[in-house]
Amino acid sequence: MDITVNGQARSFEGDPEMPLLWYLRDELGLTGAKFGCGAGLCGACVVHIDGVASFSCVTPMTVAEGTQVVTIEGLSPDGTHPVQAAWQQLNVAQCGYCQAGQIMQAAALLAETPAPTDADIDAAMSQNICRCGTYPRIRAAIKRAAGQGA
Amino acid sequence: MAALENVSRRAVLLGLGAGALVLSLGLPSLAQEPEEPLKFGADAMPHGWRDDPRLFVSIAPDGTVTVTIHRSEMGQGVRTSIAMAVADELEADWSRVRVAQAPGDEPTFGNQDTDGSRSLRHFFGPMRRAGAAARQMLREAAAAEWGVPVDDVVAENHVLSHAASGKQAGYGDMAARAAEGEIPAREALVLKSPDRFRYIGRTDVGLIDNPGIVTGTAIYGMDAKAEGMLFAVVARPPVVGGRAVSHDAEAALKVPGVQRVVMIDPPPQPSAFQPLGGVAVIATNTWAAMRGRDALNIQWEDGPHGAYDSEAFKAELEQAARSTDGVVVRNQGDALAALQQAQRKVEAEYYIPHLAQAPMEPPAALAIIRDGRCEIWACVQAPQVTRVRVAEKLGLPPEAVTVNVTLLGGGFGRKSKPDFAIEAALLSREMDGAPVKVVWTRDDDLHHGFYHTVSVERLEAALDDSGRPVAWLHRTAAPTIGSIFAPDPMQKLPFELGMGLTNMPLDIPNVRAENPKAQAHTRIGWYRSVSNIPHAFAIQSFIAELAHEAGRDHRDYLLDVIGPARKIDPTELGDVWNYGEDPARYPVDTGRLRRVIETATEAAGWGREMPARRGLGLAAHYSFVSYVAVVAEVEVGEDGSVRIPAAHIAIDCGPHVNPDRIRSQMEGAVIMGSGQALMSQITFARGRAQQNNFDTYPVPRMDTAPREIHVHLVGGGDYGQPLGGVGEPGLPPVTPAIINAIFAATGQRIRRLPVGNQLSS
Ligand code: FES
Ligand code: FES
Numbered sequence: 001m002d003i004t005v006n007g008q009a010r011s012f013e014g015d016p017e018m019p020l021l022w023y024l025r026d027e028l029g030l031t032g033a034k035f036g037c038g039a040g041l042c043g044a045c046v047v048h049i050d051g052v053a054s055f056s057c058v059t060p061m062t063v064a065e066g067t068q069v070v071t072i073e074g075l076s077p078d079g080t081h082p083v084q085a086a087w088q089q090l091n092v093a094q095c096g097y098c099q100a101g102q103i104m105q106a107a108a109l110l111a112e113t114p115a116p117t118d119a120d121i122d123a124a125m126s127q128n129i130c131r132c133g134t135y136p137r138i139r140a141a142i143k144r145a146a147g148q149g150a
Numbered sequence: 151m152a153a154l155e156n157v158s159r160r161a162v163l164l165g166l167g168a169g170a171l172v173l174s175l176g177l178p179s180l181a182q183e184p185e186e187p188l189k190f191g192a193d194a195m196p197h198g199w200r201d202d203p204r205l206f207v208s209i210a211p212d213g214t215v216t217v218t219i220h221r222s223e224m225g226q227g228v229r230t231s232i233a234m235a236v237a238d239e240l241e242a243d244w245s246r247v248r249v250a251q252a253p254g255d256e257p258t259f260g261n262q263d264t265d266g267s268r269s270l271r272h273f274f275g276p277m278r279r280a281g282a283a284a285r286q287m288l289r290e291a292a293a294a295e296w297g298v299p300v301d302d303v304v305a306e307n308h309v310l311s312h313a314a315s316g317k318q319a320g321y322g323d324m325a326a327r328a329a330e331g332e333i334p335a336r337e338a339l340v341l342k343s344p345d346r347f348r349y350i351g352r353t354d355v356g357l358i359d360n361p362g363i364v365t366g367t368a369i370y371g372m373d374a375k376a377e378g379m380l381f382a383v384v385a386r387p388p389v390v391g392g393r394a395v396s397h398d399a400e401a402a403l404k405v406p407g408v409q410r411v412v413m414i415d416p417p418p419q420p421s422a423f424q425p426l427g428g429v430a431v432i433a434t435n436t437w438a439a440m441r442g443r444d445a446l447n448i449q450w451e452d453g454p455h456g457a458y459d460s461e462a463f464k465a466e467l468e469q470a471a472r473s474t475d476g477v478v479v480r481n482q483g484d485a486l487a488a489l490q491q492a493q494r495k496v497e498a499e500y501y502i503p504h505l506a507q508a509p510m511e512p513p514a515a516l517a518i519i520r521d522g523r524c525e526i527w528a529c530v531q532a533p534q535v536t537r538v539r540v541a542e543k544l545g546l547p548p549e550a551v552t553v554n555v556t557l558l559g560g561g562f563g564r565k566s567k568p569d570f571a572i573e574a575a576l577l578s579r580e581m582d583g584a585p586v587k588v589v590w591t592r593d594d595d596l597h598h599g600f601y602h603t604v605s606v607e608r609l610e611a612a613l614d615d616s617g618r619p620v621a622w623l624h625r626t627a628a629p630t631i632g633s634i635f636a637p638d639p640m641q642k643l644p645f646e647l648g649m650g651l652t653n654m655p656l657d658i659p660n661v662r663a664e665n666p667k668a669q670a671h672t673r674i675g676w677y678r679s680v681s682n683i684p685h686a687f688a689i690q691s692f693i694a695e696l697a698h699e700a701g702r703d704h705r706d707y708l709l710d711v712i713g714p715a716r717k718i719d720p721t722e723l724g725d726v727w728n729y730g731e732d733p734a735r736y737p738v739d740t741g742r743l744r745r746v747i748e749t750a751t752e753a754a755g756w757g758r759e760m761p762a763r764r765g766l767g768l769a770a771h772y773s774f775v776s777y778v779a780v781v782a783e784v785e786v787g788e789d790g791s792v793r794i795p796a797a798h799i800a801i802d803c804g805p806h807v808n809p810d811r812i813r814s815q816m817e818g819a820v821i822m823g824s825g826q827a828l829m830s831q832i833t834f835a836r837g838r839a840q841q842n843n844f845d846t847y848p849v850p851r852m853d854t855a856p857r858e859i860h861v862h863l864v865g866g867g868d869y870g871q872p873l874g875g876v877g878e879p880g881l882p883p884v885t886p887a888i889i890n891a892i893f894a895a896t897g898q899r900i901r902r903l904p905v906g907n908q909l910s911s
Contacts (some may be wrong), residue, residue, distance in 0.1 A: 031372070
């Protein structure tokens with residue numbers, strides 16, 4: 001199975017039912033996408049599949065095959081995507097574990113909706129859980145990133 | 151070359167990678183400091199505290215300062231805050247400050263149990279001194295090098311200078327010479343005056359872990375890697391004390407990638423921090439291990455707790471809370487007589503269910519055993535405890551076990567238990583020492599937790615003609631954390647009672663608290679703010695109920711019942727614990743409690759006219775030697791759904807080291823507390839936790855969390871005052887504030903958590 005991850009062509013021989021998350025983490029050693037629930041309920045594992053924010057924990061390799069996958073490691077070469085920058089400026093993270101998924105979700109939202117309303121933010125970001133409770137800062141950081149023309 | 155040798159010794163000691171760490175002279179002298187008589191605060195903790203600069207500060211020739219952090223980072227910001235304290239006294243340029251994480255080694259670093267909201271409370275002073283001592287050593291080195299009096303050498307913002315001669319040097323230039331110098335005497339250290347702080351108390355110091363977090367390169371326990379690593383999941387007995395009687399290893403081994411199926415014996419009960427036992431599947435990737443586990447077809451024997459049922463147990467606790475044979479844990483005046491004679495009496499019972507910490511990162515640990523040594527990488531709050539327990543289990547001396555502490559993807563008390571690291575060590579041993587990473591799934595986390603206890607809190611009050619309470623009876627019935635260590639203690643421990651019950655500071659002449667028996671049927675553990683959750687919920691709800699009964703404004707009534715500003719010795723109330731702190735330094739200060747209430751209510755516009763189905767609710771609580779008040783604004787929809795458009799939270803935690811992290815902890819506390827109020831609970835049926843994942847254990851999300859959270863920092867200017875806790879004290883008053891707001895909005899009094907659909911009928 002062929003797949004492109006962060007611009008690099010890869011091929012995979014294992015269990016075709018293996019979720020993309022475990023391929024990324026265990027086979028490629030890309031541990032930026034996190035395991036939080038394994039059931040599409042928390043968003044810790046969100047990556048972009050052909051530009052669409054997707055739960056990698058419930059995306060089997062058969063579905064990911066032939067796609068372009070971007071993980072948090074590939075979002076920008078140096079951590080300067082406007083969303084990443086806003087996250088740092090507002091010190092959004094507490095433990096940080098959910099934040100890769102939050103950032104990937106927010107980046108996809110802004111790519112689609114450059115000036116999101118609160119309702120847009122609610123709709124997109126409520127797919128992601130932050131147990132530390134960083135939601136107010138996530139909202140503020142998305143607005144800041146949007147202001148930068150992301 | 152001596153420096154290089156020291157570097158490598160230090161590198162081994164700390165498990166650091168490259169980098170010349172010249173100021174560190176290797177292993178600290180064990181005789182470095184006579185321990186003071188252990189009594190309160192950090193002195194009373196296992197292994198106490200250290201302030202030796204050689205342990206915590208190293209400076210490379212290029213001037214890079216590395217601060218060793220011996221406390222676990224789980225979102226409270228401790229790696230940033232400790233580095234701020236050290237760097238400030240060191241006069242280091244923040245852009246050149248890095249952090250390194252200490253392994254579990256309390257004899258070297260002092261206490262490492264990252265719990266009890268203690269890190270800065272106990273280590274602000276020692277870390278400042280470590281920074282100040284290192285700065286002094288740099289000045290001495292420069293003075294010697296330049297042949298000038300040390301008093302004339304200034305160390306400022308990473309530069310050493312001598313005004314008269316115009317000489318200047320960077321910290322890196324003097325590090326090697328400084329490393330050979332004497333450690334200054336503690337008493338001779340001059341700490342900065344607060345008006346000269348560069349970082350302490352400032353809000354513009356960013357998180358030191360930001361870059362790793364936003365690029366996905368920060369390493370958590372779940373992310374630990376080693377060459378040739380295997381992955382394991384464990385099927386654990388669904389009922390505590392149960393065991394697997396049969397399983398189908400063959401079926402699991404048929405899954406491609408599965409290498410081994412291993413039985414882990416269940417521990418004798420009570421099992422403390424031991425793993426629960428069960429059947430482990432070890433594979434070449436996590437997915438294969440999970441599929442192998444699904445194929446095991448295990449038959450379980452449940453043991454003595456197979457009938458544990460939350461509804462039945464609630465009735466049992468209610469029975470206990472209505473009985474008169476509980477242990478009297480506090481008694482002032484004669485509450486029973488006053489209640490008997492009372493004209494006006496109010497009573498209420500409150501139910502607080504089990505909760506799971508559910509840190510975003512489920513437990514995970516990697517272990518490797520080689521050459522008689524075990525090395526662990528894990529997201530643990532208590533690395534020394536982990537080290538000792540792993541060593542015991544493997545039959546090794548603790549010195550043969552290295553526990554590397556990763557970042558923690560949340561802890562909330564769950565990761566103070568090293569059971570998952572012990573599992574990894576046992577499984578590595580089964581695989582001849584190969585690297586094995588144990589991964590817990592969310593289901594595992596919710597099914598096999600160390601849960602927050604379940605309580606029934608019963609309160610009775612007698613009111614005088616003005617509606618003020620003259621007698622107060624509180625009975626708390628809840629299984630104790632002690633039940634994981636001793637067979638059926640049935641009674642709460644002093645530290646649990648001291649979390650808001652025996653130190654309750656209300657100005658009431660007759661107060662009695664009783665603790666009837668309650669048996670544990672699952673593992674009870676610490677959950678952020680612990681027994682303060684049920685105590686604060688019950689007490690703060692009940693005061694609102696009394697205010698209503700008295701026909702008085704809740705805020706005025708609460709301030710009235712708290713009484714005038716005064717400093718109370720908690721031991722006089724009946725609390726012998728006082729969060730481990732000296733009651734003389736840390737009295738219960740009702741003036742500070744009043745002030746946070748006044749601040750939060752003023753900011754929230756207390757008393758303003760509210761639209762229909764909207765209400766403001768108030769609660770305040772003293773815990774972890776800090777004072778917090780919350781005003782929640784709620785809106786209850788016609789369908790019974792609850793929205794929280796705004797909340798104000800005011801905290802007085804003494805001096806502020808990292809104000810932005812105090813704010814973020816309060817924001818997080820408001821959100822976590824809203825989950826406890828509205829949606830989250832763990833229930834048991836047939837001995838099994840009924841919640842599997844975030845569908846059945848809902849927690850707040852962006853659209854359901856409180857929207858505008860306003861944090862008010864009260865007090866804090868005087869760095870001579872003792873520090874209070876921050877990580878936990880925000881939480882206890884949040885839930886009752888929300889429940890009181892629901893009452894204000896609807897007239898419906900919720901006494902059973904969570905609200906769930908109770909408002910929808
Ligand atoms: S891990 Fe994929 S949604 Fe939770
Ligand atoms: S920052 Fe900890 S879960 Fe979001």
